[in-house]
Amino acid sequence: MATPSNLQLERLLADLVKERERHAVAKERLKEFRIESEALTDLKRAARDIRDQVKAEKQRLEEEFKQDEDFQDSTKEELESRERMRELTHELRELLAEFPMKDDLASFEFNIQGDRQQIQLEKVLKMYINGKEQRE
Numbered sequence: 001m002a003t004p005s006n007l008q009l010e011r012l013l014a015d016l017v018k019e020r021e022r023h024a025v026a027k028e029r030l031k032e033f034r035i036e037s038e039a040l041t042d043l044k045r046a047a048r049d050i051r052d053q054v055k056a057e058k059q060r061l062e063e064e065f066k067q068d069e070d071f072q073d074s075t076k077e078e079l080e081s082r083e084r085m086r087e088l089t090h091e092l093r094e095l096l097a098e099f100p101m102k103d104d105l106a107s108f109e110f111n112i113q114g115d116r117q118q119i120q121l122e123k124v125l126k127m128y129i130n131g132k133e134q135r136e
Contacts, residue, residue, distance in 0.1 A: 013129070096121060 065071045099106065099121065106121040127134045 016129075 096119065101121065101123055104123045108119045108121075110117045110119075
């Protein structure tokens with residue numbers, strides 16, 4: 001595969017800048033087409049009131065749970081477990097980073113407690129333009 005030239009990169013970047021400008025203009029024109037009516041406003045207000053009622057009831061129930069000792073123990077256990085999983089995942093990532101990558105994709109399979117576990121590693125190319133990651 002041939003290495004792209006700076007001219008090719010510059011042309012594509014210029015095309016991308018033009019297309020972004022075109023996109024911004026199209027988005028601005030779409031703002032003229034706002035859906036508004038009194039009935040819609042009333043419905044939105046009613047929906048907001050119902051959401052507020054649901055939120056208040058949820059808070060009331062959560063306060064009841066907080067008084068329960070089993071709930072407190074379960075919450076503590078869940079938080080500790082989540083932190084331990086985060087630590088183990090970090091250790092696994094550090095260990096996997098040391099593996100040499102021969103191809104763009106590497107796969108490892110293990111049998112852990114009778115369950116098949118698969119790890120896939122992928123070389124990833126990320127592109128940043130003016131510090132902002134560009135995704136497809």
